[in-house]
Amino acid sequence: MISRDYLFDMFSLDGRVAIVTGGSSGIGRAVAGALARAGAQVVVVARREEELAATVDELVAEGCRAAWVSGDLGTRDGVRAAAEAATEAFGEPDILVNSAGINLRPPMGELGEDVWDTTMAVNLEAPFLLGRRFGPGMAERGFGRIIHITSQQAHRAFVQSGAYGVSKGALESLARSQAEAWSPYGVTCNTLVPGFVMTPLNTRLSNDPEKVAALAARTMVGRNGLAEDFAGAAVFLASRASAYVTGQSVFVDGGLSVH
Numbered sequence: 001m002i003s004r005d006y007l008f009d010m011f012s013l014d015g016r017v018a019i020v021t022g023g024s025s026g027i028g029r030a031v032a033g034a035l036a037r038a039g040a041q042v043v044v045v046a047r048r049e050e051e052l053a054a055t056v057d058e059l060v061a062e063g064c065r066a067a068w069v070s071g072d073l074g075t076r077d078g079v080r081a082a083a084e085a086a087t088e089a090f091g092e093p094d095i096l097v098n099s100a101g102i103n104l105r106p107p108m109g110e111l112g113e114d115v116w117d118t119t120m121a122v123n124l125e126a127p128f129l130l131g132r133r134f135g136p137g138m139a140e141r142g143f144g145r146i147i148h149i150t151s152q153q154a155h156r157a158f159v160q161s162g163a164y165g166v167s168k169g170a171l172e173s174l175a176r177s178q179a180e181a182w183s184p185y186g187v188t189c190n191t192l193v194p195g196f197v198m199t200p201l202n203t204r205l206s207n208d209p210e211k212v213a214a215l216a217a218r219t220m221v222g223r224n225g226l227a228e229d230f231a232g233a234a235v236f237l238a239s240r241a242s243a244y245v246t247g248q249s250v251f252v253d254g255g256l257s258v259h
């Protein structure tokens, strides 16, 4: 016998409001869709309007509630403006997913300050500022879920993208500090850690069949990740079911990190 009420109580996001940065592409888009299909009202935030509108149109066509905000998370003012705009459609969020990210990849020896600053701004500072904007409100209301998307590069060097790995390592530390601050008030803060996922972020690698096969062979499952692989873990971390999971880095990588 399946108890639908049991599943609903545990995993439903009905009545929750979620903001998903980078929700118009790749992992963020899959996560936004998963949260919306699980019942949340979802606001996706990124820069390009066409991709944002397409994401929201698809969800609304399925009967979900979704809205979009175009904003640049690469500047502090941009983050602040996007945060305020993101509350207009459905109000203050219960769930914040930071998936917006960039990987600019100059090798360490050629890494300039501009790339360093841009990487830290989008990958680390925006999640910090959004957490500071929304975390205290979640704590006051007694429920919240903050989910960052980090990377295997928070744990190991990979294809020479030094600044990116640094930003992701720091993002995992940020999740632990946020967890320490707000978990007593019902706000859990965790990260989802992808391995290699076939998205627009890594077109250069994913267009090279030999590299794709070599990376797939390093997993245990035997294939590279797909954006949809993050749907279940995101719903779990956003739901009531994960109330006792906080400050954790949850690897969704087909076993890559333990192979």
Ligand SMILES: NC(=O)c1ccc[n+]([C@@H]2O[C@H](COP(=O)([O-])OP(=O)(O)OC[C@H]3O[C@@H](n4cnc5c(N)ncnc54)[C@H](OP(=O)(O)O)[C@@H]3O)[C@@H](O)[C@H]2O)c1
Binding pocket: 021, 022, 023, 024, 025, 026, 027, 028, 045, 046, 047, 048, 049, 051, 071, 072, 073, 074, 098, 099, 100, 101, 102, 103, 122, 149, 150, 151, 152, 194, 195, 196, 197, 198, 199, 200, 201, 202
């Ligand atoms: N794909 C992988 O193999 C992989 C592996 C490890 C970790 N990750 C992480 O997973 C997350 C999602 O990556 P993905 O592969 O899904 O990448 P993606 O398909 O390139 O999506 C990135 C998203 O971030 C948004 N974004 C980028 N810069 C932004 C800015 N300045 N302001 C606002 N939005 C911005 C993009 O939209 P606009 O360009 O329109 O702004 C897009 O929606 C990232 O944090 C990435 O580091 C990915």
